[in-house]
Amino acid sequence: MIELKNLSKSYNKGKVKAVNNLSLTVQPGEIFGFLGPNGAGKTTTIKMIVGLLKPDKGSIMLNGLCNQGHPLKCKSMIAYIPEDPEIYDRLTGLEYINFIGDVYGTPAKVRTTLTEKWSEIFGLTNAINQSIKSYSHGMRQKIILIGAIIARPEIFILDEPLTGLDPKSAHSLKEIMHEHCKQGKTLFFSTHIMEVAEKLCDRIGIINNGELMACGTMDELKYMSKNSESLENIFLEITEK
Secondary structure, three states: OEEEEEEEEEEOOOOEEEEEEEEEEEOOOOEEEEEOOOOOOHHHHHHHHHOOOOOOEEEEEEOOEEOOOOHHHHHHHEEEEOOOOOOOOOOEHHHHHHHHHHHHOOOHHHHHHHHHHHHHHOOOOOOOOOEHHHOOHHHHHHHHHHHHHHHOOOEEEEEOOOOOOOHHHHHHHHHHHHHHHHOOOEEEEEOOOHHHHHHHOOEEEEEEOOEEEEEEOHHHHHHHHOOOOOHHHHHHHHHHO
């Protein structure tokens, strides 16, 4: 579970409000989509959740623990895939996966089984022992996804996770997301692809200018909007007001 209460973050000595008094809850077992225009505060919110940024005020609870009071415990629950991930490109793909497995304490047999399975699914079997420096953007995204799967997190945080993935890999990622939530775990992701969010998410939050403008299921968002049926139209109506 993720609980954000009155969360705020500003830059430039308070002149720029990136996130303003944001409160929301993401329940275990649900896929929560976080939408907003560029610069709306999505990535700032995500970075506060995972502990990369400290909020100016407010609290972040992850499975009942404050991420400021218990930073290491909270980080051990999370697998985070940023929009533009940094990766140790001097390692091979397998070395990177084993490094992640060591960090999260994943048993050797489990990581081997998962690595073989997902390397085949993502088409990386022949590249797994090559240097990451030689990987394309899409291949890097896939190896990071495998690392996140190896971590076996309680909470998945994904920022634009479909960027750079081919259709088959994108489909596999959606299956990963569904399976994660079937286990009663939490998934929070941002995307600009409205069709994906509409079909995939149990609930959706729409942020603009740092403030949560709407939050609910598709049926609830349609009811709030009254005139719009598609998520794209609802999004445009809410963010253009």
